[in-house]
Amino acid sequence: MPTDAQQACFEAGIKFGSLYHQFAGTPVSPDSARSLERAMADAIENQPHCESVTVAVDDDAVREAIDHDEGYAELTGHLMTVEMRVRYRGVTVRTRMAMEDGYPRMRLVDVVDDGTSTDDDGAGDDGSAGAADGDR
Amino acid sequence: MPTDAQQACFEAGIKFGSLYHQFAGTPVSPDSARSLERAMADAIENQPHCESVTVAVDDDAVREAIDHDEGYAELTGHLMTVEMRVRYRGVTVRTRMAMEDGYPRMRLVDVVDDGTSTDDDGAGDDGSAGAADGDR
Amino acid sequence: MPTDAQQACFEAGIKFGSLYHQFAGTPVSPDSARSLERAMADAIENQPHCESVTVAVDDDAVREAIDHDEGYAELTGHLMTVEMRVRYRGVTVRTRMAMEDGYPRMRLVDVVDDGTSTDDDGAGDDGSAGAADGDR
Amino acid sequence: MPTDAQQACFEAGIKFGSLYHQFAGTPVSPDSARSLERAMADAIENQPHCESVTVAVDDDAVREAIDHDEGYAELTGHLMTVEMRVRYRGVTVRTRMAMEDGYPRMRLVDVVDDGTSTDDDGAGDDGSAGAADGDR
Numbered sequence: 127m128p129t130d131a132q133q134a135c136f137e138a139g140i141k142f143g144s145l146y147h148q149f150a151g152t153p154v155s156p157d158s159a160r161s162l163e164r165a166m167a168d169a170i171e172n173q174p175h176c177e178s179v180t181v182a183v184d185d186d187a188v189r190e191a192i193d194h195d196e197g198y199a200e201l202t203g204h205l206m207t208v209e210m211r212v213r214y215r216g217v218t219v220r221t222r223m224a225m226e227d228g229y230p231r232m233r234l235v236d237v238v239d240d241g242t243s244t245d246d247d248g249a250g251d252d253g254s255a256g257a258a259d260g261d262r
Numbered sequence: 263m264p265t266d267a268q269q270a271c272f273e274a275g276i277k278f279g280s281l282y283h284q285f286a287g288t289p290v291s292p293d294s295a296r297s298l299e300r301a302m303a304d305a306i307e308n309q310p311h312c313e314s315v316t317v318a319v320d321d322d323a324v325r326e327a328i329d330h331d332e333g334y335a336e337l338t339g340h341l342m343t344v345e346m347r348v349r350y351r352g353v354t355v356r357t358r359m360a361m362e363d364g365y366p367r368m369r370l371v372d373v374v375d376d377g378t379s380t381d382d383d384g385a386g387d388d389g390s391a392g393a394a395d396g397d398r
Numbered sequence: 399m400p401t402d403a404q405q406a407c408f409e410a411g412i413k414f415g416s417l418y419h420q421f422a423g424t425p426v427s428p429d430s431a432r433s434l435e436r437a438m439a440d441a442i443e444n445q446p447h448c449e450s451v452t453v454a455v456d457d458d459a460v461r462e463a464i465d466h467d468e469g470y471a472e473l474t475g476h477l478m479t480v481e482m483r484v485r486y487r488g489v490t491v492r493t494r495m496a497m498e499d500g501y502p503r504m505r506l507v508d509v510v511d512d513g514t515s516t517d518d519d520g521a522g523d524d525g526s527a528g529a530a531d532g533d534r
Numbered sequence: 535m536p537t538d539a540q541q542a543c544f545e546a547g548i549k550f551g552s553l554y555h556q557f558a559g560t561p562v563s564p565d566s567a568r569s570l571e572r573a574m575a576d577a578i579e580n581q582p583h584c585e586s587v588t589v590a591v592d593d594d595a596v597r598e599a600i601d602h603d604e605g606y607a608e609l610t611g612h613l614m615t616v617e618m619r620v621r622y623r624g625v626t627v628r629t630r631m632a633m634e635d636g637y638p639r640m641r642l643v644d645v646v647d648d649g650t651s652t653d654d655d656g657a658g659d660d661g662s663a664g665a666a667d668g669d670r
Contacts, residue, residue: 128642132543136642139547148555150423152284158304165301168294172334198308228465234536234544264506268407272506275411284419286559370400370408430576437573440566444606470580
């Protein structure tokens with residue numbers, strides 16, 4: 127049976143995939159970036175177990191991505207950084223998406239069991255020691 | 263060769279289809295409806311020839327659409343009214359999407375040539391007399 | 399009141415915006431391009447007044463767009479050519495999206511009234527003479 | 535540091551959220567359901583660590599969802615069942631989305647470590663004993 131920590135990580139992944147594929151392709155410019163950031167965060171925070179979402183669109187990256195006369199780009203992972211906190215039973219998962227070697231990488235930052243989960247081993251589920259290997 | 267008025271109507275249709283299919287499926291609740299309305303309008307106003315977009319999410323309809331315990335619905339045309347104004351050369355097109363017989367119908371409201379388009383007949387392109395038949 | 403030809407152009411625009419923003423962002427590789435082309439065409443042909451849709455994903459462009467180790471790209475207008483035929487009452491509209499100066503441009507190719515529309519002027523609505531100016 | 539099993543669950547969640555929010559809103563009818571199922575599976579299988587995806591659109595549910603004259607519905611989780619298998623290092627995660635109390639619920643079915651992961655405890659990561667509580 128999956129542990130609470132595993133369920134929490136699954137839920138965190140769902141939110142990330144949802145945010146990305148719901149909004150990828152949205153026309154964006156520096157003028158519209160603020161309202162898009164806000165709407166993306168508010169929309170995904172509606173989902174179960176999602177405690178907080180922060181989206182930061184990079185205006186400079188948007189300006190560079192505008193490679194034609196129309197004055198806007200289409201949103202991709204190259205243009206934003208996203209952070210989320212998901213809580214499932216007693217387990218809190220923090221995640222982050224940022225550019226890494228030219229690819230917008232979604233990462234588990236840490237997985238922390240506050241001791242109230244139903245998982246009986248703390249060891250593997252306690253990520254308080256730090257981020258995943260690749261995440262620096 | 264398509265007239266300026268026809269081009270304007272084509273552009274207006276593009277904006278409607280874009281708005282609808284970019285944002286359909288977005289998690290929405292009365293609490294997140296305002297930021298979503300704003301982001302949808304700002305995003306589509308980035309597109310060429312788009313002068314203004316107004317989105318009104320119907321909070322009562324959202325509440326009714328929430329048929330499970332999670333506290334949010336997914337955005338569909340049943341939950342919003344949209345108005346847009348598109349201008350192509352001298353032609354201004356106003357469009358509207360609202361519920362009609364249970365289907366979110368997108369309509370041309372009127373097509374008005376201010377006389378500066380390159381179209382040499384005014385007749386067929388002057389919609390100032392009123393809305394399309396079905397639009398009431 | 400909008401003419402049948404204007405309505406037909408509006409409908410054609412809706413289909414284009416829908417197709418683009420529904421599928422932009424879809425993970426695509428040369429191996430998955432054929433099933434995506436097919437599904438995009440079949441999906442949009444469901445919409446009212448849509449007679450035919452053809453989508454051609456450019457496998458070479460997809461390969462070039464794969465700029466990371468994961469082996470896939472995200473669908474954008476840079477990676478495909480789309481043609482559609484929409485018919486509203488007696489008016490047939492042909493449209494096309496293809497790359498033009500680095501921007502995926504959606505174009506009205508022609509607007510042809512077969513004489514059975516309710517439009518009483520044929521002049522402005524007959525696009526049989528050819529494509530729009532910019533479309534070559 | 536997150537375990538391999540937690541990473542695998544996070545990856546599985548990403549695929550689910552991606553599939554759902556990329557394709558929600560797609561026009562669908564019994565005639566177009568087969569090509570859509572295929573394209574959804576092929577698209578998501580492009581993503582890292584995704585071994586297999588199966589999508590089954592429920593034609594009867596689609597027919598019931600068509601509540602207007604246009605002959606098509608918009609895809610939602612109410613109209614399909616999805617199964618996926620994701621593998622991250624030595625851990626295989628199986629997931630499933632199906633209707634449950636009127637809500638399309640995404641579930642971890644099981645999490646199996648074949649012994650080659652870098653996780654040093656097998657206990658919490660071995661889900662071979664069965665599905666999660668709610669999953670029937």
